[in-house]
Amino acid sequence: MRRTILALATIAAFAVAAPPARAQHAVGEGADAHAVDAEGPLRGPVGIEAIEDDVAAHVEAGEHGGGMPQLNAATFPSQILWLILSFVLLYWLMKNRGLPRVARILETRQARIDGSLERATKLRGDAEAAYARHEKLVAEARARAAGDVQAMRERTGADLAKRQHDLDAKLNARIEEAEARVAASRAEAMQGVDAVAAEVASAMLERLVGASPPESDVKAAVERAKGEAA
Numbered sequence: 636m637r638r639t640i641l642a643l644a645t646i647a648a649f650a651v652a653a654p655p656a657r658a659q660h661a662v663g664e665g666a667d668a669h670a671v672d673a674e675g676p677l678r679g680p681v682g683i684e685a686i687e688d689d690v691a692a693h694v695e696a697g698e699h700g701g702g703m704p705q706l707n708a709a710t711f712p713s714q715i716l717w718l719i720l721s722f723v724l725l726y727w728l729m730k731n732r733g734l735p736r737v738a739r740i741l742e743t744r745q746a747r748i749d750g751s752l753e754r755a756t757k758l759r760g761d762a763e764a765a766y767a768r769h770e771k772l773v774a775e776a777r778a779r780a781a782g783d784v785q786a787m788r789e790r791t792g793a794d795l796a797k798r799q800h801d802l803d804a805k806l807n808a809r810i811e812e813a814e815a816r817v818a819a820s821r822a823e824a825m826q827g828v829d830a831v832a833a834e835v836a837s838a839m840l841e842r843l844v845g846a847s848p849p850e851s852d853v854k855a856a857v858e859r860a861k862g863e864a865a
Contacts, residue, residue: 832857 833854 832860
C-alpha cells in the first residue's frame with residue numbers, strides 16, 4: 636500500500652511540474668522580447684509598434700491564462716491525479732485509522748450496553764427471587780398465624796368448656812343443697828302444720844260436739860285431708 640502511494644505521489648509530482656515548465660518557457664520568451672525591445676531604440680514608429688505588440692501579447696497571454704486554475708484544461712491530468720491520490724489517501728486513513736477507531740468505539744458502546752442489559756437482567760432475576768421469597772414468607776406467616784389462632788380457639792374452647800362444666804357442677808350442687816334445705820324446711824313446716832291442723836280440728840269438734848275426739852282419729856283425719864289435697 637505504501638509503495639503504491641509513493642508511486643502515485645511521484646507521478647503526480649512529474650505531472651504538476653510539467654505546466655510550470657511550459658509557463659516558464661513562455662515567460663522566458665516574453666522576457667527575451669522585452670530585452671530586445673529594451674535594447675532597441677524607442678524612437679520613431681518602430682519603437683511604438685513594438686510596445687503595442689508587447690502590450691497585445693501580454694493581454695492575449697492574460698486572456699489565455701486568466702480565470703480559475705481548476706478550469707484550465709492544461710492542469711486537468713494533474714488535478715485528476717491529485718484527486719485520485721487524495722481519495723486513496725483518504726481511503727487509507729479511513730480504513731487504517733478512522734474506521735478501526737469508530738469500530739472500537741462501537742464495540743465499547745455495545746459491550747457497555749450488553750453489560751448494562753446483563754446487569755439489568757440479573758437485577759430483575761434477583762428482584763423476582765426476592766419477591767418470591769417474600770411471598771413465601773408471607774404465606775408461611777399467614778399459615779402459622781392461622782394455626783396459632785385455631786390452637787388458641789381450641790384451647791379457649793376447652794378452657795371454657797371446663798369452666799362451664801365446673802360452674803354447672805357447682806350450680807347443680809348448690810341447687811341440690813337448696814332443694815334439700817327447702818325440702819327439710821317444708822317437711823318441718825308440714826309437721827308443724829299437721830300438729831296445728833290436728834289441734835284446730837280437735838278444738839272445732841269439741842266446740843261443735845261438746846266432747847273432745849280421740850287424738851288418733853284427729854291425726855288420721857288430717858292425714859286423709861292432706862292426701863286428698865296433694
